[in-house]
Amino acid sequence: MAKKGIVKFDIDKCKGCELCVVVCPKHILKIHEHDVNIMGYHPISVSDEEQCIGCANCAVMCPDGVISVYTE
């Protein structure tokens, strides 16, 4: 069974650039449609964390240090 990953966001640092969205192999990241953060951007969110494999591709591509990744 694949490893279960956990992603955590520091959403007030997110600028909504979507670089993490396009590199996620499971396509489970998306920009939040309604929420805005302290800077006025729509921040990142995860739609189905159960599928996360903890590869950290999203965190590697994040220019703003929003994402932390852990595995169980």
Add this chain to the structure above:
Amino acid sequence: MKTVFEYTRGMLPVTTGYCPGCTHGIAHRILMEVLIERGTLGETIGVAPIGCSILSHNYLNVDMCESAHGRGPAVAAGIRRALPDKTIFTYQGDGDLASIGAGEIVHAAHRGEKFTTIFVNNAIYGMTGGQMAPTTLIGQKSTTGVDGRKKEVSGMPLRMAELLATIDGAVYVERVALDTPAHVRGAKAAMHRAFEIQEKRLGFSFVEVLSTCPTNWGLPPTAALKWLADNMIPYFPLGILRTPGEVK
């Protein structure tokens, strides 16, 4: 719970002033991760350029020195003489290094200065508003070349890594990109090698990092990554251009 990735303590806990999707943030982070992994973070002095990364002293958790436009290598050479035991790097953009600072970087390489230069090449002037840089590609639009760069007017884009690889004092020259997670990990490995060569005092080490400028390219950040892969990498091929073994 096992940690796979946490933001490095080499970056100060602030939000950068860079545009959304700017790969300066990635370059800053992997540079700081390399210094922490090598255990030299507290012993490092950086030299900041003129350009978007002029304020990088606000983001990087190392001692920094500002330099006049393009003169980072001259400042770093002075720091090397005053403080011979420190790890020293310059962090320069293409407007800074390839244009006004072309003389300084060539002669720093020529003297075999014992520091590392991180050259962030995004093929345009970012801070000043999208003017044509020496590295702007043929046909690429800029605010000073609204019909795209023309070879007969502005010449061909300058390949700095290839130029410096012809100089004997430059013992390590590599070009990397930041368009995919695999390339970002490769860029980090290249910076490790560059700092290793500096620590052994073998000579000048240079890492060119192909980067994006979504704002001045007029593209969304994700499309800018694709534009980099489709247009920049064919003209600026990735790879190691020179290693210490090739230098007599």
